[in-house]
Every structure is written in C-alpha cells, then in structure tokens.
Amino acid sequence: MSFEKEIARRRTFGIISHPDAGKTTLTEKLLLFGGAIQEAGAVKNNKIKKTATSDFMEIERQRGISVATSVLAFIYKDKKINILDTPGHKDFAEDTFRTLTAVDSVIVVIDVAKGVEEQTKKLVEVCRMRKIPMIVFINKLDREGKDAFDLLDEVEQKLGLSVTPLSFPIGMGYDFKGIYNIYEKNINLFSGNSKSNIEDTIAFDDVSSPELDTMIGEKAAGELRDNLELVHGVYPPFDTNAYLEAQQQPVFFGSALNNFGVRELLDCFIEIAPAPRPKKAEERLVMANETDFSGFVFKIHANMDPKHRDRLAFIKIVSGTFERNKPYLHVRNKKKLKFSSPNAFFAEKKEIVDVSYPGDIVGLHDTGNFKIGDTLTNGEALNYKGIPSFSPEHFRYINNADPMKSKQLYKGIDQLMDEGVAQLFTLELNGRKVIGTVGALQYEVIQYRLEHEYGAKCTYENFPVHKACWVDAEADNDEFREFKRVKQKFLAIDKRGQLVFLADSQFSLQMTQQKYPTVKLRFTSEFE
Ligand code: G4P
Numbered sequence: 114m115s116f117e118k119e120i121a122r123r124r125t126f127g128i129i130s131h132p133d134a135g136k137t138t139l140t141e142k143l144l145l146f147g148g149a150i151q152e153a154g155a156v157k158n159n160k161i162k163k164t165a166t167s168d169f170m171e172i173e174r175q176r177g178i179s180v181a182t183s184v185l186a187f188i189y190k191d192k193k194i195n196i197l198d199t200p201g202h203k204d205f206a207e208d209t210f211r212t213l214t215a216v217d218s219v220i221v222v223i224d225v226a227k228g229v230e231e232q233t234k235k236l237v238e239v240c241r242m243r244k245i246p247m248i249v250f251i252n253k254l255d256r257e258g259k260d261a262f263d264l265l266d267e268v269e270q271k272l273g274l275s276v277t278p279l280s281f282p283i284g285m286g287y288d289f290k291g292i293y294n295i296y297e298k299n300i301n302l303f304s305g306n307s308k309s310n311i312e313d314t315i316a317f318d319d320v321s322s323p324e325l326d327t328m329i330g331e332k333a334a335g336e337l338r339d340n341l342e343l344v345h346g347v348y349p350p351f352d353t354n355a356y357l358e359a360q361q362q363p364v365f366f367g368s369a370l371n372n373f374g375v376r377e378l379l380d381c382f383i384e385i386a387p388a389p390r391p392k393k394a395e396e397r398l399v400m401a402n403e404t405d406f407s408g409f410v411f412k413i414h415a416n417m418d419p420k421h422r423d424r425l426a427f428i429k430i431v432s433g434t435f436e437r438n439k440p441y442l443h444v445r446n447k448k449k450l451k452f453s454s455p456n457a458f459f460a461e462k463k464e465i466v467d468v469s470y471p472g473d474i475v476g477l478h479d480t481g482n483f484k485i486g487d488t489l490t491n492g493e494a495l496n497y498k499g500i501p502s503f504s505p506e507h508f509r510y511i512n513n514a515d516p517m518k519s520k521q522l523y524k525g526i527d528q529l530m531d532e533g534v535a536q537l538f539t540l541e542l543n544g545r546k547v548i549g550t551v552g553a554l555q556y557e558v559i560q561y562r563l564e565h566e567y568g569a570k571c572t573y574e575n576f577p578v579h580k581a582c583w584v585d586a587e588a589d590n591d592e593f594r595e596f597k598r599v600k601q602k603f604l605a606i607d608k609r610g611q612l613v614f615l616a617d618s619q620f621s622l623q624m625t626q627q628k629y630p631t632v633k634l635r636f637t638s639e640f641e
Contacts, residue, residue: 116434116470120401121388123472125195125429127212129237130222131230135252139222139369140185140196146379147187147194183414183427184458184474192383195458195474199236206235207551208412210503211485211533213239215411215429217472218246218386220378221272221362222369225251225258225285229271237272244359246387249276250378255303255368257286262343265364275355277348279363280377283329283337290329292366293320293337294377295344296351300328303373353385389472392431394488394495399432401471405491406433406441408475410483413532415562424532425456425476426483433491435469444488444496452477484531502607502638505536505549508578508615509556514570525567529559530608538581538605538613547576547605547615577617581605584612585633596629611638 114122130136185196197216199209213219219240223229240247249268251261259267265276279296282289291302298318317325320341326334355361363381367374389401399407412427428435435441440449456476457466469475477483488497513522526546530537535550550556556573563569584604597604603615614634616622626634 116404117402119193119470120472122191123193123195123388123470124218124383124386125197125216125389125472125474126218126220126382126386127197127199127209127216128220128222129199129209129213129233129240131224131227131232134222134224134227134230134233135369136199136222139220139250139252139375140198142369142372142375143194143196143379144185144187145372146376147189183412184476186457186459186473189379190383193472194383195472197474206232207503207533209236210239210501211411213243213245215409215427215474216245217388217390218248220382221247221249223249223251223264223268225253225264225366226256228259228264228267234271237274241273241359246357246359247274247362248356248378248382248386249274249362249364250369250374251364251366252369254282254285254292254366254374255289255371261285261340261366262347265348268362268364274362275349275360276362276364277351278344278366279351279381280365280367280374281337281340281344282366283333288333289368290333292374292377293317293341295341296363296381297377300325301374301377302329303368303371356385357387389431392497394497396493396495399495401432403432405493406435407431407488407490407493407495407497408435409489409497410485410487413479413483413485415532415566424479424481424483426479426487428475428477428489430469430471430473430475431497432471435473435475437465437467441489442492442494443482444490444494445484446482448482450482450489454478481528481531485533502536503551504581504636506551507553507556508538508547508549508576508581510574510576511546511548511559512572512574514572518567518569521567522563522569522571525563525569526559528567529562534562535559536581537608538615541604541606542601547578548573549578549581578615579618580616580622580636581607582614582616582622582634582636583607583638584614585635590631592629592631596625596632600625607638609638 128136128140183198187194197212199212221233221237223233251264261282265278268274268276280292280294282292284290289303291300293300300315300317320338351363352361356363365374365378367378369375391398391400408428408430410426410428414425435455437455438451438453440451443450454465456463457469458474463476488495513519526537535548535555538547538549540547548559560571563571600614605613605615607613616625
C-alpha cells in the first residue's frame with residue numbers, strides 16, 4: 114500500500130468522559146467490532162476502580178496493566194484505528210490533557226441520566242481550545258434518563274458545542290425500542306438481550322410509511338416522526354467540514370453495554386473522522402505526508418518492576434515513516450538515537466514493528482533520554498508545540514528526609530517530573546522546591562517511587578497556593594520590575610525555566626492583575 118494510502122486509512126482518536134459514563138465499555142465494544150477481542154470483559158482491567166482511590170499502589174498496579182491498553186489498535190473495514198487511552202480518574206487528568214495533543218479527533222461519552230459532568234466539561238474545553246473534531250455519544254439509553262432534546266440543549270449550553278443529532282432514540286429506559294439512524298436512514302431495533310451479538314439494521318428512509326407503525330407501534334412511531342421533524346427544524350444538517358473544523362459536533366445515541374448504537378457510531382466515525390492532521394511545530398506547520406519522519410513524546414510510562422527499570426516513551430508519528438534501527442535526531446539533546454525494538458500496539462498486545470506511519474503510536478524503551486514534549490526527527494530541528502502544563506491544584510514543599518541521599522532525591526525528582534507525574538517549582542527567594550500536582554494521590558506515588566526506585570526519602574510540608582500562573586516575561590519595563598520586587602516571595606521557576614507566580618488566593622490574583630496590568634499572567638505554560 115502506498116504511503117499516502119497508509120496515512121488516509123488511519124484514525125487516531127481518544128474517548129473522553131467523566132468516570133462511569135461508559136468509556137471502557139464503549140472501547141471494548143469497538144474492539145469487538147474490529148474483531149480485535151473475542152469477548153466482553155477483556156479491557157476492564159484498564160480501569161482504575163473507584164474503590165482504589167486511597168490505595169495508590171493498587172492504582173499504580175492498574176496503571177502498569179494499562180500500559181498494554183494505552184493504545185488499542187485494530188483494523189475495521191480496512192481502516193487502521195488507534196484508540197489512545199485517556200485516564201478518567203481526575204488525579205490523572207494531566208495525563209489525559211497530554212494524550213489529547215496526540216489525537217486527531219475524540220468521541221465524548223455522556224451518561225443519559227447524569228448529563229454533562231465535571232470531568233467532561235474540563236476535557237471538552239481542552240478539545241475546543243485545540244479545535245479537535247468531536248463526536249458525542251449519549252450512552253445508557255437502556256436506562257431512564259433525561260429527555261433527548263433537553264440533553265442536546267445541555268450539551269450545547271454546558272460544553273459550548275453546536276450539535277446536530279445523527280441518530281435519535283425511540284423511547285428510553287423501559288420503553289427503549291431502538292434507534293433511528295439519521296445519517297444512514299435506517300432503524301435498529303433493540304431486543305434487550307443483544308449483549309453479545311451485533312444487531313442487524315433495517316433500511317428505512319421514509320418514516321412516514323405505515324410500516325413504521327407496525328414495526329414499533331403507533332405511539333412510538335408518532336413520537337419518532339414528531340421528534341425527527343423537530344430535529345430537522347431545530348438543528349442544522351450535518352456538515353463534514355464544520356465537524357472537521359470543530360464548529361459542529363454530531364451526536365449519536367446508544368447503549369454501549371448492550372452493543373447498541375455502537376456500529377452506527379463506528380461506521381460514521383471511520384467515514385467522517387480525520388486522518389492524521391498537520392501539526393504545528395514552533396518552526397513551521399508539518400504535513401503528515403512529508404517524507405521525512407517526525408514525531409513527539411506525549412506520554413512516558415515508568416516500569417514499576419524494580420528489576421526492569423526502563424521506561425516506555427510513547428511517540429505520536431506526525432510525518433514520514435518511523436523505521437526500526439534507523440538513527441533519528443533527538444532535537445532537545447541534539448543527539449542521534451537508534452531504536453532496535455520499537456513497540457507497536459495491536460489490540461491488547463505490544464509487538465516489535467519495522468515501519469510505522471503517521472497517526473501511529475510507537476513505544477520506545479528509554480533509559481532517561483526522553484521528556485514529555487520531546488521531538489524526534491529525521492534531522493530537521495523541529496520542536497512540536499502543544500504540550501501545555503496547567504496550573505496544579507495542590508502544592509507542597511518537598512524536603513529531603515535523608516541528607517546522605519540528596520543526590521538520589523534530586524535525580525528521582527528530576528526523572529519523575531520528566532515523566533509528567535507532577536510539576537516542580539523552585540522558589541526564587543530561597544531555592545526551596547515545591548511540588549504541584551493535580552490530585553493529592555500523586556504525593557503518595559512520588560514518595561513511594563522515590564524510596565523504591567531511587568533509595569531516597571522525602572517529607573512534605575503544606576504550602577498554601579491557590580493557583581500557579583505563568584508570567585509572560587517579555588515586557589521588561591518598570592511595572593514588571595516592580596512586580597518582581599513586590600511579589601518576590603511568590604515567584605518561582607518551573608522546570609523549563611519559565612517564571613511562575615504562585616498566587617495564594619483568588620483575591621490576591623485579581624489584585625495583582627489589577628495592579629500590574631501589563632504583566633501577563635497565563636493559566637497554562639504554553640503561550641500561543
Ligand atoms: P468508564 O470507563 O467511563 O468509567 O465506565 P465503564 O465503561 O466502566 O462503565 C461504568 C458502568 O456503567 C459499568 O457498570 C458499566 O457496565 C455500565 N454501563 C456502561 N454502558 C452502559 C449502558 O449502555 N447501559 C447500562 N445500563 N450500563 C452501562 P459497573 O456496575 O460500574 O461496572 P461492571 O460491574 O459492569 O464492570
């Protein structure tokens with residue numbers, strides 16, 4: 114197959130949702146369709162169970178397992194589909210944000226009863242900012258939930274999306290009869306026990322036909338006709354370009370658990386979802402079909418087994434082909450590196466591959482060369498943009514508890530930060546180190562890993578910070594110098610050497626912004 118065709122057949126995406134909306138179940142059903150797994154239940158272990166929130170070792174163990182499910186690839190109707198796993202657990206939200214830099218589109222799963230939830234809001238906001246094409250899947254239609262139109266409204270209001278339904282439910286919960294597929298103009302009837310089999314669909318392009326009444330009953334047929342009329346009246350027709358430009362989001366309804374509405378979703382997805390898209394580097398826009406290889410690290414997974422200390426760096430291929438044993442330039446280190454056993458991911462297995470294409474993810478064994486955001490190329494000095502850091506939500510001083518092991522401690526901290534476990538800030542005033550995390554759980558993870566992997570001990574001390582803001586330090590004027598002098602106690606340097614203002618309250622943040630209007634404070638580390 115030609116290089117261009119290989120690119121055109123790839124679909125690399127992520128599924129995002131609030132925990133429990135059905136992301137894991139949907140992933141599994143997509144794999145079933147792709148013939149990549151034979152039975153339901155196979156992907157379950159990818160999930161961080163609710164009960165494990167205070168047991169971080171269990172979480173790490175599960176994260177270890179989830180290396181295998183970090184990327185799930187399968188072939189469906191000749192398309193190579195790469196699903197990138199996005200942890201739903203909020204303490205690992207930063208992992209998910211970073212993974213979103215490597216996807217070409219997303220599917221957002223929403224629970225019909227719960228509607229738009231907190232985590233969905235945050236993730237969709239990131240996708241909106243990055244103009245990632247999104248398809249919405251409203252799940253659990255076999256249960257009683259919110260009215261479909263109310264839910265569509267809620268999605269528009271709370272997520273700031275412009276939706277258009279491509280399927281519509283016939284009833285819901287106890288009365289759930291099936292789905293009318295607006296996109297394909299057919300009906301899929303719900304039999305209630307379709308857990309393991311994949312349903313047949315009935316072509317049905319004229320809903321005014323009396324046949325509909327015989328099929329689903331007069332009442333349901335009447336309701337469906339009214340609903341579809343309303344859909345056509347209220348929502349614009351689906352426009353592929355608007356979807357690709359993230360200006361319109363198609364919506365599907367279904368029940369992942371019952372394998373219902375999933376085929377419709379997948380068939381439409383492979384047709385409309387984008388193949389690998391061009392990506393902005395600091396230097397220029399890079400097209401997927403350029404012959405020279407380039408890619409970037411979006412995730413690093415540490416091996417929890419002390420006997421095999423190496424890490425796996427996940428690279429998204431942006432352009433060209435990645436070949437085994439060929440030297441590539443590690444742009445930040447200005448070093449050529451060769452990889453003798455790059456891993457590709459297929460269903461739940463990893464295997465060594467010779468050639469990978471744009472859109473694919475390769476896992477490279479790493480002994481400490483890589484940081485999140487690093488770029489690899491054929492030789493050109495490119496630096497990919499788009500791995501921002503967000504303000505952490507928790508901040509603590511980290512202290513060395515074993516003075517004999519300070520070297521180990523600093524090395525450990527350094528490497529864990531490269532993996533993106535947390536963020537490190539060094540106070541300008543006294544050089545003290547502050548660790549910022551999204552979830553409180555990471556502190557335990559860091560302490561445990563420092564001790565078991567680096568032989569170092571640490572303690573923490575509270576440091577009340579409300580938000581970290583990156584300071585745009587370009588304007589070196591009197592106001593900026595005054596800001597630096599007055600706020601000295603609250604200034605720190607992050608790991609990339611950027612200046613950060615650690616505001617201790619919302620009030621002080623507002624006051625600072627008012628008092629020093631020319632000092633730009635940003636809430637992510639990436640300035641566009
Ligand atoms: P997540 O990855 O988004 O966190 O969600 P997951 O797929 O694990 O689903 C969360 C719960 O919702 C699971 O039940 C799952 O079986 C259920 N679920 C998913 N899709 C549907 C659906 O279409 N209809 C109904 N009724 N339930 C659905 P659980 O009891 O928490 O877990 P389990 O014991 O089934 O593993």
